[in-house]
Amino acid sequence: MIDIQNLTRIYDGRAAVDDVSLTVEPGQIAALVGTSGSGKTTLLRMINRLVEPSSGRVLIDGQDTREVAPHLLRRRIGYAIQGHGLFPHRTVGQNIATVPRLLGWDQAAIRDRVDELLTLFQMAPDQFRDRMPHELSGGQQQRVGVARALAAKPDLLLMDEPFGALDPVIRAKAQADLRDIQRRLGTTLILVTHDMEEAVTLGDRIAVMDKGRLVQYAPPSEILTAPATPFVRDLIGLDQRPFHLLSLTPAHALAREGHADGPALPREATLRDALAECLWSGRDALPVEGGGVITLAALRAQAAPQARAAE
Numbered sequence: 569m570i571d572i573q574n575l576t577r578i579y580d581g582r583a584a585v586d587d588v589s590l591t592v593e594p595g596q597i598a599a600l601v602g603t604s605g606s607g608k609t610t611l612l613r614m615i616n617r618l619v620e621p622s623s624g625r626v627l628i629d630g631q632d633t634r635e636v637a638p639h640l641l642r643r644r645i646g647y648a649i650q651g652h653g654l655f656p657h658r659t660v661g662q663n664i665a666t667v668p669r670l671l672g673w674d675q676a677a678i679r680d681r682v683d684e685l686l687t688l689f690q691m692a693p694d695q696f697r698d699r700m701p702h703e704l705s706g707g708q709q710q711r712v713g714v715a716r717a718l719a720a721k722p723d724l725l726l727m728d729e730p731f732g733a734l735d736p737v738i739r740a741k742a743q744a745d746l747r748d749i750q751r752r753l754g755t756t757l758i759l760v761t762h763d764m765e766e767a768v769t770l771g772d773r774i775a776v777m778d779k780g781r782l783v784q785y786a787p788p789s790e791i792l793t794a795p796a797t798p799f800v801r802d803l804i805g806l807d808q809r810p811f812h813l814l815s816l817t818p819a820h821a822l823a824r825e826g827h828a829d830g831p832a833l834p835r836e837a838t839l840r841d842a843l844a845e846c847l848w849s850g851r852d853a854l855p856v857e858g859g860g861v862i863t864l865a866a867l868r869a870q871a872a873p874q875a876r877a878a879e
């Protein structure tokens with residue numbers, strides 16, 4: 569468990585992060601959102617001591633991070649940033665192997681791990697292992713950055729806008745891959761993002777920062793239906809609320825017995841995808857892969873907070 573207690577960082581007499589406390593349970597994803605300059609990156613970097621707190625403390629599984637040398641702490645915590653930060657003169661394989669090498673893994677274990685991660689990120693090892701970063705697309709570089717952060721099987725992964733530079737299609741794929749991998753490995757993940765949709769779809773809880781302070785820390789559905797302050801409501805964007813709510817639920821969860829014509833929706837598609845498909849194909853109901861149908865009326869009820877509150 570990550571336990572952040574009264575964490576504060578002062579720069580030039582002003583608090584960039586101001587008395588923030590929050591906990592993240594093992595295997596959960598916490599998404600940090602907020603306007604530019606609200607302190608998200610500073611908060612994230614205090615967890616692995618890239619930035620030293622002015623006051624407060626961070627406990628990881630009960631251990632105070634101040635008791636661990638920063639370089640040793642950072643070998644235990646995966647860290648991935650926008651623009652990936654790959655070493656330009658090292659191959660993809662060498663980049664991914666960085667922390668396992670520092671930890672003294674043997675060669676065979678390192679090679680296995682590199683190949684396993686490349687496969688996991690759908691980059692054929694024989695094709696990509698020996699390439700240089702400049703021989704990859706931006707999306708591939710980004711995936712290698714995340715693979716490198718995961719290489720030593722950290723229990724905790726910190727990500728700062730890891731998908732910020734990706735186009736929407738690759739971004740959605742990278743998010744889905746990350747969620748799969750995170751669930752499979754049981755990694756605890758703290759993610760900074762500018763994108764509320766990303767926070768809603770990935771986060772088990774969302775932390776909203778405003779001027780260095782934590783203004784709300786709650787599951788996405790609560791942030792959307794009961795924003796704690798006008799700032800949180802504005803950040804969500806009123807016009808986007810129904811779509812974010814629909815993004816929270818996979819299609820199969822709302823499928824009911826019945827019959828509908830036309831192509832089936834994948835089980836893991838979100839209700840937002842279902843709504844788009846209804847509108848685009850002019851259908852009032854869609855079959856869902858594996859059985860059942862979703863109706864437009866059910867989608868409408870699901871998108872309305874008062875209907876959800878009554879559940």
Ligand SMILES: Nc1ncnc2c1ncn2[C@@H]1O[C@H](COP(=O)(O)OP(=O)(O)OP(=O)(O)O)[C@@H](O)[C@H]1O
Binds near residue numbers: 611
């Ligand atoms: N090294 C530093 N020296 C002085 N001020 C800093 C430093 N790092 C950050 N700040 C200030 O602290 C505040 C919070 O910055 P931070 O980068 O944490 O915000 P952020 O929410 O991550 O912003 P963005 O979304 O734009 O990345 C800003 O006002 C920033 O100017």
